[in-house]
Amino acid sequence: MTKVSTVTIGALALTASALAQTSIAQAQSTEHNTAEKDYRVFEKTFGATKGKRRNHTKGFCFVGEFAPVDNAILAYSNSPIFSSTSEVNGRVSHKGGKNLSPDDKFGDRGLAFEITTPDGDYHIINVNTEDFFPASKPADFIDLVRALGEGGEAVKALAAGRPELQAYLAHHKKNRDTTLRPYEGTQFNSVNAFYLVNESGDRTAIRWSMVPSGSQGIVVETNSDFLMDNMNANLTNGTVSWDMVVTIANDNDDPNNAAIRWEGEHTRITATRLTVTSTSTEADGECDAVNFDPTVLSDGFVVTDDPILEARSQIYAHGIGVRLSEKE
Template identity: 55%
Template sequence: MIRRSVLTMGLCLTATNVVAEEDFDFEKGFAAFENLFGVTEGKRRNHTKGFCVEGTFAPVDQAIKAYSNSPLFTTESSVIARVSHKGGRSDPADNKYGLLGLSMEITTPDDDLHVIAVNTEHFFPVPTSEAFVELLRAKATGAGATKAFAAANPSLKTYSEYHGALDKSLRPHEGTTYYSVNSFLLVNDAGQETAMRFYFRPSGQEGIVVDAHPDFFIENMQANIASGGVSWDMVIVLANADDDVEDPSVQWIGDHTEIVAARFTANAAMAEAHGRCDEINFDPLILSEGFAPSSDPMLQARSLIYAHGVGTRLSEKE
């Protein structure tokens, strides 16, 4: 059965005020992932290796209600999530440091949907989807092409220097912080909009890696869930007046108002074959009331690539 998030994504694209990048070729973007990583039929072309997590999403700090009337911040909701390695390789090793992802389909008691897709990158390497496609193509071509691309795109140097200096200690998913990269808008009862980004930081037991082998992530999380210690706090970061809302490659710096708006608590983890996350399209434009897309044009580019991708991989399973 195809989940409702797949069926409703077209409505979301027409119902929101998201800004599109002019003439963006989403099929070319999808092909760029295949050219770089190859094709694992029936699987996602990016974040290929992952597993399902299920749990609850509950409000924490009531201060968020001044900025958003989303049902996410008023009642407990159910979550079907997926944690993953970034990239299109079919079997990257869990016991080697790499970029990771966390995606959630949140269902409220009134059966409304909200999708969240976050990564361990603090910000994006390039400002536009077209530049990102060119970066993927350069990487697929080789080191020389990648170096030439970097010389022409200074945002990649900023990205590489910042992320290269981060702690590379091996952490399981439950000990990892994930960032939104793109900006969104909070909308309150009065219709006032506030730009924000957000991140999910571990709020439960980070857990100790006791048997780090190439596929230990799922076992580690299952063990930590059994001990009652897997959760992440959703921290909303309100934009300052001088923050760039449209460009995901620009880091917001300095002091910001932060609100611990909600908490995702995991209560089960299972392989995709035994879970419900595999067929979900984690489209970042599926938003509940109280949220709206920002003017970041990469949001719709992501949405279009994801929509094409889910149709392709599900057809390969028929």
């Protein structure tokens, strides 16, 4: 029997057209109107492939499990994702709007997955390969997306008046390792911060990274579409997994600003492990129907006041209505 998920649209009784009508009704709010306008900026910059995500367009599905590793994390959170083994429905992807983006060229990547706990709770993790975000305000980020569509000179001109963007570009130019690697050999970062909440109600700000912990190499012949074959080969030969390494905020870290990198020594806990058991195309799998909204959280987590998080949630909600309605 197919499970009914609060965030897996394909498993709901709603049809794509009904969902689109719901989105249209919701669009009367100011927030949703802003999300719709921002979504159009993404379309103009990255292009629009009918029925596909407008960013992170190319990708494939996987299923697996999410299991506890170090119970030290339980001092900070009572979330069931840290205490029980959960089911995972996920997706790996290329950043950008090209449905045929080449696998054999370096680029930013994405990892997103829906966790279903044994008691039926849901939790979304959505991470990418950037170390931190290029803007702390949604409007500034949309300006960057617009500039990207205009070209490198437009980005340089925008950065001249944006210290956050200058810091982002300088850091990633200096520190980025452009070695070609598969998804399973790539580290992904949360960028946004969240609060953990324990049994006493204490809140602790965190970020985290998904650090490769299984087979990580390129083991098949590379071509423009080799990444799924490579992950399947690594699954055959061993284990494909990532460890969730949680970084506990220091007193001087700002959890509401995604454009600031947390510097210096921090307490880190390898809290859980994501293990892939199989992969599938989007057509054959279930990840295409999931809205990977990072604000969908289990008990023991709370969103921060980071405005980028709210903007992501609104744009994703608008986007899934659009692309599922296109599949009719």
